Amino acid sequence: MEGNAQTQDFSGYAGVDRQIVGAMWNPGRFYWVCVAVAGLGVLVGAVSWAWQIGVGLGVANITHPPMWGTYLINFVFWVGIAHSGTLISAILFLFRASWRTTISRASEAMTIFAVMIAGLFPLIHLGRVWVVYWILPYPNERNLWPNFQSPLVFDVIAISTYLTVSFLFWYTGMIPDLAAIRDRSTGLKNRIYGLLSLGWAGSEKSWKHYGTAYLFFAALATPLVISVHSVVSWDFALGITPGWHSTIFAPYFVAGAIHSGLAMVLLLLIPMRKIFHFENLLTLRVLEQIAKTIILTGLIVGYSYAVEHFLAWYSGDAAENDQFLFRMTGYYSWAFWFMIIGNAVVPIVLFFKRVRTCIPALFAVALIVQAGMWFERLVIIVGSQAHEYDPYSWGIYKYPSLIEWGIMIGSFSLFFFLFLLFAKFLPTISMTEVKEAIAHGESSGGGLHG
């Protein structure tokens, strides 16, 4: 990873500020169209959810036995996406991968928004969301605690911890930048950014504490990537449903999450560098590095698929065997084959440098991986439920209802909506780190933080 910063062209500290902050001030008409479209989508999702709360979960096409449909697929999907953010920002930071500099802020924001949306889905999926607070361990007159044996309680703890740590990591990293904006703005803006920058003065002491805190949160966030998605996988693995009840689930899900997260990063960065003219910051080299990582995660995911099927066969259990046969040949087989090809086979083309450096090809691969990962969740969640122990009760979740589509559109809209707001109001690229890279020339991205 040596010398990546050299290829990124900045004309001094002021230039960095001008470019990054400038992108915030004058986003252009296209930006506002995007905000309006996303906002409308959010509204569609909100109305759909309200309708569902009023009428009942029957408005979703979930049935018996596949009681979990798109809502939990999307939950796992969004948690997966969240992980890439932390991965890029924290893990690459710890590994001193300097090419992360330009994308770390956006990845962290992506993490937070994705976790927030992921956290919404278990609520959307509840039959009686108005009493959801019963899942929290709070003292109450019933003397009832949540059931700590339940993987769903693990979920609550894991997701909320993840959200908190990710937020702190993101926010801590942003403080010097917020202060820079404060210094360049006047009036109300100045006061708001002043408040947000927590009185950053740029003293040596502040920089020292800042560096320690950032490193600390990076170190804290990294194991969370592993733990959170492991916990999410236990939602399934702790169940006895054939197709779920497997010890490979934790690493399998973590690899899958990173896989989809990296693909999401590509999907976000490629348009972003175009819209905000960041080609000089987000160089092809950066995208290439991400592509290489996708090859690795794709191979791990492919290996997991193989192991999963082998174990089912090796168990000799009728229900397990039947489940995996059903995946390959049953109602959802198209999704299964899409998942295999999209997640494990297609990323292999990234071995070729020509593909890796071709932006449309990268975008297409990312899109396929993203869809493949969504179908992976469909195959695992709905496919397993559709074909359980009691053949009399086999049943099919056929397709999402209008309300489910509405909520799905709402969730993606909310993500882009938040991201657009973030791009407008907060620095999408860490000015501090870019400046640091300039200061240190070709040294790695450690700098002050080290």
Place this chain on the structure above:
Amino acid sequence: MPDLRRRDLLKLFGAGGTSAILAGCGEPARHLIPYVNPPEDLVPGKATYYATTCRECPAGCGMLAKNRDGRIIKVEGNPVHPISGGKLCMRGQASLHGLYNPDRFPGPMVRDGSGKLRPTTWANGETILSEALAEIAKKGGTGRIAVVSDLITGSLADLFGLWLAQTGQKGVHVIYEPLAYEPLRAANRIVFGEDSVPTYRLDDLDFLISFNAGFLETWISNLEFSRQFGDFHPIRENGKNKFVFVGPRLSMTANNADLWIRTRPGMEYAVALGMIRAILDGDLARDLGDSRKATLAGATSDWPVERAASAAGCDPGLIRAAAAAFARASSPLAIAEGLCFSVPNATETAVAANLLTTVKPAGLKAIDFGRASSCSQAAPAQSMKLLAERMRAGEVDLLLVYMANPVFSLPRAWDFAGAMKSVRTVVSLSPAIDETSSLAGLVLPTHYSFESWGDYSPRSGITGFLQPVMGPIFDTRHAGDILIATGKKAGKEGSFPFRDFQAAMQAYWRRSWKESGGTGSFDAFWLDALEKGGCWPDRPTAKGARPASSFSFAFPPPPAEAADGLPLVIYPTVQFFDGRMANHMWVQEIPDPMTMTAWGGWIEIHPDTAGKMGLKKGDLVTVKTESGGIEIPVLPIFTVPEGTAAIPVGQGHTNFGRYAENLPANPFNLLAPEVDPATGGLLRAPLSGGIAGTGRSFEIANTDGSFFQMGRDFWHTVTLKERNHLAEAGEKPEIRYPLPSGYEKERDFYAPHGHKDYRWCMVVDMDRCIGCSACVAGCYAENNVAVVGRKQVLMGREMSWIRVQRYFDEKTRLARWHINMCQHCDNAPCEYVCPVFAPHHNAEGLNTQIYNRCFGTRFCSQNDPYKVRRFNFYTYTRPWPLKWQLNPDVLVRQKGVMEKCSFCVHRIIEAKIEARNRGRKVKDGDFTTACAQTCPTGALVFGSLLDPDSRVSRLINDVRAYQALAELNTKPAVIYLKRVTQEIEA
């Protein structure tokens, strides 16, 4: 007298007390009782049981209606009644939906100038009727009035007679039952010299062969036969009586047989004749008199076994085996369905079956003509044809229809609906809209059976009484009251010396009580009859069947060549009977026991045949015969052999209320118009009509996800030999007890549950289960289980807490049932995944679902291997007055909440309170769950495992015991006993 249990006695006391007051105060309750001013006997929150009689079909089962705060919320069999014996079938359980049918007439209606039915007053309605009567009386002559009613007997039939006699009419009352058994009666006349439908006793037999008689479904008295079958067929000691079914369709009854001999529809008689021939040829009936032998030899001279088998389309070895088993049996019986519309040659088959029975005279005592079924009084179909012709000729001025729906069930070619147009006044006394009443000019809606006084004799020697068990819901009147009121208006004042029908009924019974030499006070007799639910002599005289001295009958030779197309079987079902149950929501929702299909009719075609014809499940096809056509969806299934099709009776209503609407299709429309002169019933053509696709489809709302159990451990069978071998060897079943003793260190992660006082447990004897689904209906009624309707069933969202799962055997293609409900596991997978402890393991071993705590993650259902948890996708509601049926002891669940079988926890609590009041613990048999209560064969046994002497404690150590999916180590508290199979050997 069957042994009375304490609980039953209490019910009777209750019934007696209230009926004393009801009878004493003279005026029957006219209004629902308001809470502010309750009558003396009504304790709010405490149920009162009244004895009455089920009138959903001619079987006339005695039942107890549970009245809670003025409303009937449940019916159960009357334990002292000789026919029901405390049990009810699915239709009986669902009778409440006839009472609370939201499509009942709210009051009298008259057709106005524009041809629409408009509400009117009773005075006006009765005036129209009485004026029509007066006019006819003025004209004089008989035959100007026609009364069509369902099977009624006793005081109401008497009153109809009096009413008609007053206007000078005689013999114009047609008792119309679509299931009139004309061929059976003809066969009894031919073989036994008795033109009636006898009573059959199945419990003393040791061999039974049924020629297409669906005696566990609709045949004559299905509940009584189911109870007797529960004594006849299940394993006892080390033996098991044999049952053979001969017929073209694997019906629910057929599926209970040890051997199903598949036949071409209408060729069942060939099997019977072949069996007789095999017995004679093998000289297996040595004791038989020579003259009898000669008669039988004469009748079967053209029917050597091989020829019979090829005519019937079955394996001759099966005929020989059945014949040998029949001859070996000490008391065998052959019965035949004898329904004119089901398959061709019903008379021939019934005659042949009767002949077969005469081979072993010991079996004849099971046929009792001394207690003839009231079905014998039903008019043959030709009377309806005659009536239709007379109506069309303008000979009838007044048609009065009571509880009959001929427009639905008569062949379309007779055009009864068209004939009704030629009658000046058509009056319907139907309580609810149906195809016939919707064509009437005047509707005078009558009380439903639960609101009525009355009596009904299902057979001679037994009369069930009806008493109003709740106040009328709508502005209806008793049919008898209408007759009395209109009769008084039309005729002389003194001609009807009764205040109302109750008085008329009492007068009728005073008379018959005196005639039968009643002693003591009549009031005592009356009260006793009301308390008991009727009167029946303790020892009625039996009159066994005897072969008539002469026998002459020519069996038609088999058709030279099989006709083109698929020969049709038209069969009445355990749910819909002749179609009259189709407006009862529960029977629509509960899937058919063989096809597992709800909400809609179908045509059954073997999957291979359907494949050859290029038909898929749900393809809408037209079925055409010379007389009519219907559109019906295809259901490829193994219940029919290749090359045969079958259509159930019951759907295809055009105007029968909201629950019967738009569901295909009515097979009566296919029937040919000819009448068989020998029986007076319809002459059934083979109807191998053309089946052609329409290109459209009608989705089949089936609840089964698979035909087969795919190597999972749900149903299990054991051969009789193997079972006896294991029992002799003293083998113990492998049961992972749902008790602390069932815990093993190396298998279990968590510590065992302790139990306080009780550990509730259900034993399901699959050797007794006949698949009738009465338990399912009982559960729906008891536990306020929601009916979700066709659309939701299609989405797999039915709410049933207990279900009869049908799997086909991969090899034999015979069906096997599995009764599935919450297993109340001791190591329940649903419990630990819930984040808020909504599924909770209580101190009595119950897996309780706390509805108020549940917030609907549905993880419990995902982790439930038995798939018995049901989710409320919506807040399901019931239209008024159906909601009056709700059981106030059971919470009505709202949207977003999971629910499931509770082992009737409210009954457990009630029993515990009662026991505590007596200062003791609940004893085995003090109470039982709703499903077990109504099971006609006693397949379900409920009790506590902590009581070492309880029935369940003994049964779980039976050598046949097993647990479903035991390998998951869930330690279910529902223990199954394997079905015992046996071969019919030559």
